[in-house]
Amino acid sequence: MRRTAARLLTGAAFAAATAAGLAAPVQAAAASKSGSLEVYPSTAVPGGQVTVNTAACGDPGAAAGDAGAVGAGPFTLAPSSHDGQAIGQFQVPPSAQPGTYEIVAQCAADGRRIAGDLVVVLSSVREQVYPRGSVKTGVGGALGPDPVQTAAGVTALAVAAAGGTWLLHRRARGDGI
Numbered sequence: 001m002r003r004t005a006a007r008l009l010t011g012a013a014f015a016a017a018t019a020a021g022l023a024a025p026v027q028a029a030a031a032s033k034s035g036s037l038e039v040y041p042s043t044a045v046p047g048g049q050v051t052v053n054t055a056a057c058g059d060p061g062a063a064a065g066d067a068g069a070v071g072a073g074p075f076t077l078a079p080s081s082h083d084g085q086a087i088g089q090f091q092v093p094p095s096a097q098p099g100t101y102e103i104v105a106q107c108a109a110d111g112r113r114i115a116g117d118l119v120v121v122l123s124s125v126r127e128q129v130y131p132r133g134s135v136k137t138g139v140g141g142a143l144g145p146d147p148v149q150t151a152a153g154v155t156a157l158a159v160a161a162a163g164g165t166w167l168l169h170r171r172a173r174g175d176g177i
Contacts, residue, residue, distance in 0.1 A: 037065075037105050037116030044120060046096040050103075052077065053087040056114045057107035061086035064108065070101040070118060077105055096120045 040051045050067075054077065057063050063077040067090045077088035088105075097120065104115045 037103060037114045039103055039116040039118050042117065042119060044092050044118060045122065046092055046120065047094045048092050049089060050092060050118060051087065051089050052103060052105065052116065053080065053085055054105060054114055055082075055084050055086075056112060057086050057105075057109060058084050060109070062108040063088070063105040063114075065090070065103065065105040067092075067101075067103050067118075069103065070096050070120060092118075092120060098122055 036056065037052055037054050040053070041048075044050050052065055052075075054063065055061075057077075059079075061077070061079040061084055063086045065075045065077050065088050067073060067075060071093040072090045075088050075090040077086035079085070080087040086105075099120055101118045101120065102115050103118050104113060106113050
């Protein structure tokens with residue numbers, strides 16, 4: 001009897017897991033059908049070109065876009081070569097200030113409103129900073145910008161070499177140290 005109950009519970013758990021696994025792609029497809037406005041690149045600089053696309057409008061996929069929040073004004077999304085996709089472009093005005101802006105579009109067929117975010121930044125590429133000068137590790141080292149320190153290091157090495165040679169010479173002669 002226990003074995004039968006265990007089989008029933010295992011079968012029910014397996015059926016629930018299978019149903020949940022099959023429902024997830026259906027829910028994901030429904031979510032992508034409701035869609036959103038995809039903004040490429042999602043981060044742009046003033047004066048940059050931005051492409052917007054969506055699959056939310058279905059066929060024929062036409063929509064009216066509005067980038068008025070960033071100051072670019074209206075633009076159109078036309079059907080693209082991808083099935084059910086609408087695509088449009090606008091230019092971020094050179095006077096745009098850094099921040100996050102909502103870009104919206106309204107589907108021509110059903111009037112559905114969809115939105116996406118655009119982040120405006122002042123610089124799109126981080127400039128590479130190259131090191132210059134010498135490493136400050138003390139007296140000596142590579143030739144740096146300060147010739148006085150270099151001369152002092154060379155002099156200290158020469159004095160140490162001469163003193164060591166003199167002491168070894170006295171010891172070899174038997175004069176004692």
